[in-house]
Amino acid sequence: MRRLAGEAVAGALMTLPAGIAYLLLLLLPTLATVLLAFTDYELGATALGWIGLDNFREMLADRGFGVSVRNTLVYVGLVTPISILGGLGLALLVEAGAKGRAFFRAVFFLPVVSLTVAMAAAWQYLLHPTIGPVNAALRAMGLGTPFWLSSSDTVLLSLAAIGVWESIGFNMVLFMAGLTAIPRELYAAAEVDGARGGFDRFRLVTWPLLGPTTLFVLTISMIRSLRVFDTVAVLTQGGPNKASEVLLFTMYQQGFTYLRLGYSAAITLVFLAVVLALMWVQTQVLDKRVHYA
Amino acid sequence: MAGITISGVVRQFGATPVLRGVSLTVEPGEFVALVGPSGCGKTTLMRIIAGIETADAGEIVIGDRPVTRLRPAERDIAMVFQSYALYPHLTVRENIAVPLAMRRLSAPERMPLLGRLLPGARAKRAAIDEEVVRAAAPLGLEALLDRRPGQLSGGQRQRVALARAVVRRPAAFLMDEPLSNLDAALRVQTRREIVDIHRAAGVATLYVTHDQAEALTMADKVAVMMGGELLQVASPEAIYADPADLRVAGFIGSPRINTLAAEADAAGRVTVAGLPAGLRTEARGALTLALRPEALRPAPAGLPAVPEHLEFLGDGLLLHARHAPDGTPLIARLAPEAREGLQPGAALKLGFAPGRALLFGADGRRVASRADAALVPA
Numbered sequence: 001m002r003r004l005a006g007e008a009v010a011g012a013l014m015t016l017p018a019g020i021a022y023l024l025l026l027l028l029p030t031l032a033t034v035l036l037a038f039t040d041y042e043l044g045a046t047a048l049g050w051i052g053l054d055n056f057r058e059m060l061a062d063r064g065f066g067v068s069v070r071n072t073l074v075y076v077g078l079v080t081p082i083s084i085l086g087g088l089g090l091a092l093l094v095e096a097g098a099k100g101r102a103f104f105r106a107v108f109f110l111p112v113v114s115l116t117v118a119m120a121a122a123w124q125y126l127l128h129p130t131i132g133p134v135n136a137a138l139r140a141m142g143l144g145t146p147f148w149l150s151s152s153d154t155v156l157l158s159l160a161a162i163g164v165w166e167s168i169g170f171n172m173v174l175f176m177a178g179l180t181a182i183p184r185e186l187y188a189a190a191e192v193d194g195a196r197g198g199f200d201r202f203r204l205v206t207w208p209l210l211g212p213t214t215l216f217v218l219t220i221s222m223i224r225s226l227r228v229f230d231t232v233a234v235l236t237q238g239g240p241n242k243a244s245e246v247l248l249f250t251m252y253q254q255g256f257t258y259l260r261l262g263y264s265a266a267i268t269l270v271f272l273a274v275v276l277a278l279m280w281v282q283t284q285v286l287d288k289r290v291h292y293a
Numbered sequence: 294m295a296g297i298t299i300s301g302v303v304r305q306f307g308a309t310p311v312l313r314g315v316s317l318t319v320e321p322g323e324f325v326a327l328v329g330p331s332g333c334g335k336t337t338l339m340r341i342i343a344g345i346e347t348a349d350a351g352e353i354v355i356g357d358r359p360v361t362r363l364r365p366a367e368r369d370i371a372m373v374f375q376s377y378a379l380y381p382h383l384t385v386r387e388n389i390a391v392p393l394a395m396r397r398l399s400a401p402e403r404m405p406l407l408g409r410l411l412p413g414a415r416a417k418r419a420a421i422d423e424e425v426v427r428a429a430a431p432l433g434l435e436a437l438l439d440r441r442p443g444q445l446s447g448g449q450r451q452r453v454a455l456a457r458a459v460v461r462r463p464a465a466f467l468m469d470e471p472l473s474n475l476d477a478a479l480r481v482q483t484r485r486e487i488v489d490i491h492r493a494a495g496v497a498t499l500y501v502t503h504d505q506a507e508a509l510t511m512a513d514k515v516a517v518m519m520g521g522e523l524l525q526v527a528s529p530e531a532i533y534a535d536p537a538d539l540r541v542a543g544f545i546g547s548p549r550i551n552t553l554a555a556e557a558d559a560a561g562r563v564t565v566a567g568l569p570a571g572l573r574t575e576a577r578g579a580l581t582l583a584l585r586p587e588a589l590r591p592a593p594a595g596l597p598a599v600p601e602h603l604e605f606l607g608d609g610l611l612l613h614a615r616h617a618p619d620g621t622p623l624i625a626r627l628a629p630e631a632r633e634g635l636q637p638g639a640a641l642k643l644g645f646a647p648g649r650a651l652l653f654g655a656d657g658r659r660v661a662s663r664a665d666a667a668l669v670p671a
Contacts, residue, residue, distance in 0.1 A: 188345045189378035191365040193457070194395030203403075204391070208382035 036265035043259035055266035065267070067242050068250040071156060072226065075246060078160040079167065079225040084217055086164065087171025088210075092202075094172070095179050105176065108169035116166065120234040123162050124149070149235055152243030159244055162231050167224055171217050178213030182206065211290030219282055223275060247271050295356030295369075295464035296321040296497045297342065302351030304337055311337050313521045314351070319465070319497045319514075324488070325526075326500045326512035330544065334521040335501045336375075339469050342499065343372050356464050366395070371458035375470040377450045379442040385453050386425055386438040392461040393421045428460035431493075432486070448479045455487070459494055466491070466498040472507065484511055505545050509533065517541045539657040542583050548624045551589065553596070553616060555582040555652070562665060563652065565596065566618035569665070571647050576660040583651040586611070589625035591635070592644025598623055600637050605629070614643070 037055055041048035059065045094104045111119065126132050127148035135145040148158040186205045195201045229248040232238060238245035238253070251271065255264030297319040304312040311334045319325045327335045340346040342353055344365035353361045360368045371392065379388050394403060398421075401407075402414040409415060429435055432452040442450055451471060458466055471487070472480045488511050491498050502508055508515045509529040516526040517540075525537040536542035542550045555565045557580055563572040565582055574580070589596075597617035604611040610632060612625040617640060625643055635641070647664035654660045 183376065183378070185374050185376050185378040186380065188340070188343070188365075189372070189374060189380075190391075191345060192343055192370065192372045193392040194366045196364065196366050199400075200395065204380065204395075208380070211382070 033265045033268055036262050037269045038266075039262045041262040041265075043255070043261050048262070051262070055263050056270075058263065059266060059270070064242060064245065065250060068245045068247055071243070071245055072228070072247040074156055075160055075163065075228055076222060076225045078157070079163040079228075080218070080221045082160075083164045083167045083171050083221055083225075084214070086168045087217065088175050088214075090168065090172040091175035091179060092206075095176060105173060108172050110169065111166050112170045112173075116230040117234055119166075120162070120231050123231075124235055127158055150240055152240050155236055155240065155244045159228070159231055159236070163225055163228060167221060170224075171221060174217050174220075175210065175213060178210045179206070181213075182209045215282065215286050215290050218286075219279065222278055226271075226275060226278075296323065297465050297499060298352075298354040299338070299342065300352050300354075302338065302341060302348045302353070304334070304341060304346070304348050311521050312341075312348070315518075315521070315523055317516055317523060317526065319499050321497055322495045323513050324491050324498045324500065324511060325514045325516055326502060326508035327516045327518055328502050328505055328508035328544075329518035331503055333518045335503075335518050336469055338518070339372075339467050339499065339501050343370055343467050344368050369464040370467055371461060371463040371465075372467040373454050373458050373469065373471045375473055377442075377454040377474075379450060379453055379457075381442050384439050384441055385429070385434060385445070386422070388442065388453055389425045389428055389434075389456045389460050390421050392457060393424060396461070397421065424460055425456075428456045431490075432456050447475055448483065451475060451483060452486075455490060459490060462494070463496065466494070466496055466500075468498065468500045470502055471500075472502070473504070480507075487511065505547070509545070515545075517544060519544070536651065537659050539581055539583065539653040539659075542651060542653070546585060548586050548611065548626075550651075551584045551586065551621075551623050553582045553584075553621055554619070555580045563662065566616070568597075568618075570650070571665050572650055572652065572662045573665040574652055574660055574662045576652070576654055579655050580660065581653040581657075583653060584645055584649065586624045586626040588645045588649035589623065589643045590627060590645075591625075591631065591641050593642065595642040595644030596623070597640060598643045599640050600635060602637060603632065603635065614641075 038050060038052060039048045040051050040054070090104075090108055094101055094108075097104070126134050129135055129145060129147045129150065132148075134148070138145050146154045148154050182205065186209070187201060190201050190204045193204075195204055227248060228246050229252065232244055232246055232249045233252070236244040238249050247267065248271065251264050251267040254260045254267060297317075299318070300316045302312050302315045303310070315334075315338055317325070317327075327338065329335050337346060341348045342355075344360065344363060348361070351361070352359060355368055355370060358369075380391065383391070397417055398408070398414065402411050402417070409418070426435065426438070429438060432455060434449070434452055434456060437445060437449060437453075442453065445453065451474075454471070458468075468487070472483055475483060484507060487500075500507075500511065509532070512529060514526060515529050515532045517524045517532065517538075519540050525532060525541045527535070527537075532541065532545055536545065539552070543552070553565050555563050555570060557563050557574050557577050559577065561573050561575060561577070563570045563574055563580065563582065570582060572582075598614040599617055600612055600614045602613050604613070608629070610627045610629055612627055612631075612635065614623045614625065615621065616623055623643060647662075650662060652660045652662040
């Protein structure tokens with residue numbers, strides 16, 4: 001009995017450093033955010049008042065916030081499916097090739113390891129309306145030359161394209177790992193059982209067995225694209241005319257430009273709720289369909 | 294009825310030859326076991342017959358059709374894999390139905406949900422389901438039809454793999470070590486079931502195994518493969534009693550066959566360590582004399598031996614001894630009563646009937662021998 005108690009004390013002591021770090025770095029800031037969301041605190045202010053749900057009421061009434069939510073959803077709706085299907089397609093192509101697997105993996109993975117802020121400058125040049133190579137190419141083909149990042153019609157599309165470029169290689173690497181985990185024997189069995197072409201094999205073996213990988217890639221891609229911020233902050237500042245205003249940029253602006261930390265915290269809470277809801281749906285609904293054991 | 298004919302199949306991986314010109318015939322309705330140590334090329338040969346791998350040279354005929362250049366799906370064969378290779382996301386019912394669905398349903402009809410609405414798909418699916426149940430019933434799978442492979446034991450998965458193979462009534466069965474992942478008791482039971490399935494289907498079957506007991510008990514014909522070559526193809530009885538090659542003699546039989554260095558003099562008289570062995574042969578020079586453990590028994594005349602220890606097997610005894618002149622280990626299988634009169638360390642003689650002695654030349658090939666009437670084993 002005494003030994004058990006001693007063990008419990010020793011165990012508690014040993015988890016203490018990690019526990020303190022968790023408390024200081026995660027739990028307390030989250031708690032502070034939750035509390036701040038119900039106040040009118042402004043950065044540098046000496047006092048704050050409890051205003052209940054006023055911040056959330058303001059959010060609902062704020063047209064700018066509504067635009068920001070809509071833009072974020074459009075961005076996620078574009079980047080997530082394209083980067084997943086594109087990543088899967090690239091993974092299948094690279095895996096099927098006899099040579100250059102490592103080369104292509106490195107090439108497509110490069111955007112993931114490079115710094116987005118620095119790459120954004122490169123994109124700014126590429127998409128420049130007059131001196132950018134993209135428009136130069138379009139001009140050469142006799143096509144129209146849009147103002148990619150400075151027109152409210154195309155800015156979200158341009159940002160989404162950059163978002164796809166950023167995450168397609170990451171998804172490809174995840175899918176390649178998933179592909180190598182599929183037993184070769186299953187493909188042999190599928191051939192003997194009558195699968196004639198690549199599509200039959202994909203339907204019967206590859207796609208179902210990639211289920212767990214796809215779920216993981218879907219989760220990661222959604223979170224990554226929901227968190228879009230760097231490209232917006234560097235390239236468009238939410239403009240023109242709020243056409244590229246996204247959730248995290250609105251939060252940043254309210255908190256650190258207008259110093260309204262209370263309102264900013266409320267936006268953060270909404271963002272957290274959206275992420276948690278998505279995760280919950282994915283684990284509850286999809287998890288049951290992709291793990292077979 | 295269809296059989297399998299393989300002629301001159303060659304396969305190399307890089308510079309390493311895996312199959313060096315293998316020819317083998319499985320008659321219609323015959324059960325042939327392809328046995329050999331791991332790495333001898335037997336699985337590669339089976340995968341080439343199935344069309345999963347390609348041969349560098351050689352022809353394969355299934356039934357009357359040359360299939361060497363056909364895809365696996367067009368060869369009309371079914372295969373049971375060592376790992377079972379069941380589709381983990383499909384139920385037992387769906388797994389067994391795959392070979393039928395892939396052949397009878399068009400691509401749109403195989404689509405989930407929508408495919409069921411197409412005209413004719415419902416009737417086809419009902420027919421398939423009926424055949425699935427008919428294939429599953431004899432294997433005791435009816436109660437498991439709606440489970441997934443992950444919820445089944447190894448033996449049950451094995452049965453599902455067998456049902457998936459028989460459901461389509463193919464021209465030939467190929468089985469790649471299907472029992473090697475089962476425990477010993479289950480293996481003996483499933484052995485019987487596979488033989489029954491083969492009888493009921495009456496289809497040419499090639500069964501790959503490294504387990505000589507499986508090969509001897511199940512097959513009509515055993516093909517022993519080593520180093521990418523077929524050493525001997527014969528009935529289980531002939532493989533055991535009349536091996537054509539020293540490597541076949543050594544691989545088949547447990548405990549292993551006893552081998553002794555022997556010599557034939559100018560007159561063809563065989564001696565072991567200078568003592569006459571009571572055999573005559575046409576060969577000359579260095580030979581190997583091989584004797585099954587059950588061919589040896591204590592006798593007034595024979596090979597001088599020193600017993601080391603006895604193993605009691607219930608229905609018999611194994612006497613482990615050493616050949617006195619050169620220390621070669623010898624094993625004799627004796628009746629349990631033979632225990633009396635055996636003392637460890639006390640030298641004795643192990644005799645054998647000349648008809649049970651097997652002689653092999655320096656190249657490992659069998660050489661004929663007969664009893665030497667002039668000499669009685671000393």
